[in-house]
Amino acid sequence: MYQPQQGQQQQQYYPPPPTMQQNQNYYPPPEQQQYPPPDYNTSYQQQAPYSEEPNKGIKPSSGWNDVWATILWLVNLGAFIGLAVVAIRTYNSHGTTYGGVQSSNPYPGLTFDTSTFAIFGYAAVVGFGISLLYLIIANMIPGPLIYITFIGSIIVYFGVTIYYFVRHYYSAAIIFLIFSCLYLLCFFWWRSRIPFATVMLKTIVGITRKYPSTIFTGILSLIVQTAFSFWFMFTVIGIYQAWYSSSSNNSRLNCAMVFLVFSFYWTSQVITYVTHVTLAGLFATVYFLNDGIKHPIWGSARRALTTSFGSICFGSLLIALINLVRFFLRVAQSNTDNPCASFFICIIQCIVSCFAGLFEWFTYYAFSGVAIYGKPFIPTARNTWNMVKDRGIEAMINDNLIGNVLFMGGLLVGVLSGLLGYIYLEVSRPPYNANGGMTPVIVMMCFLIGASMFSTVATVISSGVATTFVCLAEDPDALRRSKPELYESIRQTWPRIVQGV
Numbered sequence: 001m002y003q004p005q006q007g008q009q010q011q012q013y014y015p016p017p018p019t020m021q022q023n024q025n026y027y028p029p030p031e032q033q034q035y036p037p038p039d040y041n042t043s044y045q046q047q048a049p050y051s052e053e054p055n056k057g058i059k060p061s062s063g064w065n066d067v068w069a070t071i072l073w074l075v076n077l078g079a080f081i082g083l084a085v086v087a088i089r090t091y092n093s094h095g096t097t098y099g100g101v102q103s104s105n106p107y108p109g110l111t112f113d114t115s116t117f118a119i120f121g122y123a124a125v126v127g128f129g130i131s132l133l134y135l136i137i138a139n140m141i142p143g144p145l146i147y148i149t150f151i152g153s154i155i156v157y158f159g160v161t162i163y164y165f166v167r168h169y170y171s172a173a174i175i176f177l178i179f180s181c182l183y184l185l186c187f188f189w190w191r192s193r194i195p196f197a198t199v200m201l202k203t204i205v206g207i208t209r210k211y212p213s214t215i216f217t218g219i220l221s222l223i224v225q226t227a228f229s230f231w232f233m234f235t236v237i238g239i240y241q242a243w244y245s246s247s248s249n250n251s252r253l254n255c256a257m258v259f260l261v262f263s264f265y266w267t268s269q270v271i272t273y274v275t276h277v278t279l280a281g282l283f284a285t286v287y288f289l290n291d292g293i294k295h296p297i298w299g300s301a302r303r304a305l306t307t308s309f310g311s312i313c314f315g316s317l318l319i320a321l322i323n324l325v326r327f328f329l330r331v332a333q334s335n336t337d338n339p340c341a342s343f344f345i346c347i348i349q350c351i352v353s354c355f356a357g358l359f360e361w362f363t364y365y366a367f368s369g370v371a372i373y374g375k376p377f378i379p380t381a382r383n384t385w386n387m388v389k390d391r392g393i394e395a396m397i398n399d400n401l402i403g404n405v406l407f408m409g410g411l412l413v414g415v416l417s418g419l420l421g422y423i424y425l426e427v428s429r430p431p432y433n434a435n436g437g438m439t440p441v442i443v444m445m446c447f448l449i450g451a452s453m454f455s456t457v458a459t460v461i462s463s464g465v466a467t468t469f470v471c472l473a474e475d476p477d478a479l480r481r482s483k484p485e486l487y488e489s490i491r492q493t494w495p496r497i498v499q500g501v
Helices: 067-093 115-140 142-166 170-189 191-210 213-243 251-289 296-305 309-334 339-373 377-391 393-399 402-428 439-474 476-482 484-493
Strands: none
Touching: 067 213, 067 251, 067 309, 115 142, 115 191, 115 213, 115 402, 115 439, 142 170, 142 191, 142 402, 170 191, 170 402, 191 213, 191 251, 191 402, 191 439, 191 484, 213 251, 213 296, 213 439, 251 296, 251 309, 251 339, 251 439, 251 476, 296 309, 296 339, 309 339, 309 377, 309 439, 339 377, 339 439, 377 393, 377 439, 393 439, 402 439, 439 476, 476 484
């Protein structure tokens, strides 16, 4: 039996590795520096990034990070408010069209009228309701939720496919048929990974039950996101009414709409990542200190809204720029009748979407590091990724199924919201969509609104998962003390991660 040498500390023991017969996934011990656990204190001050210098330790950070990004976001918000003021004056100066009831409209060739507000509003309400229901179910039955999401997504996608075929909307029907078949195959491919995802989900949900402030934070963030979505829709329609002209090229209107879409993406990401950093700080506190702090959410929220806010704006800006490119590609594809051009745009969309997915995945873990260490975005992202890679946790991240389940849930909410927008257009038949040319745009906007509603709620779960992985890279021994079931599941499947503990 293995015995430690005299004078060694507990966290430096190297237990005997399992034999190849015991675990076929065993990784041989790498020659690498072991990182000391962060020196958390009861006041939960910010910690500096880990250092590769031995015994250097973790020091509290000070000052505000990435201030320039905060200033730039405030300028963006000011411009958005200015356009909203123009929209309000337009509503006050002219009549509206709402719910099919006509009043004075000096813009007979207008692309949108205010009945569009009802479509987007219904999409936001549906997205809010389904997202909130998903969060409640996650707390009630975390284990079966994974199966419910898989099976529910497959059933809904096949149902939407049939509906679109019946309505002769063949382009959308073919897309959803492909998604339905892919998800059906994924369910069989990923069945072996469901047990670990279930243990991880139960662990995160157990923390949310112990600290209801996590649920409150998610609901508050969802309300803010919903309010901002309504504000965005209100502003978009008002700007169309104010600046649309049937006799000019509408360059001012086009520039305003590009800015509004970009601003919507950026601010939505800021809301989401403020929530993520706030929750990540709480999960990190629980991971390292367990019951060391009674109300960790307050200190974590304060840092997310002050010293780390610039880093949040910086990372959100990068993601917003990528999403803006994806938006332009979707619009271009929906407005082209050339098969070759449509195929070429589709290829570019796939490339950009893959890059965007990888970047968002990387950024999410980087923001967990921002919450833990409180340093600027770029150095924290680099150090966090190096630490995760050296520990070998990227293998566990790749095998983790919760991110896929949440992604499917977000798509499901977006699809239902987009379907609602399509049904509303078919029933109400507004004048601006007499020839059906605006259907793809309206459906896509409803999809984005619904998906953004769910992404905010999913942050409660995904923040706990990502932060647990980052903390595990920092100090695996803390997980053995606080969550032995999860630790044992990780030890049996990925022994390299916990070696040296």
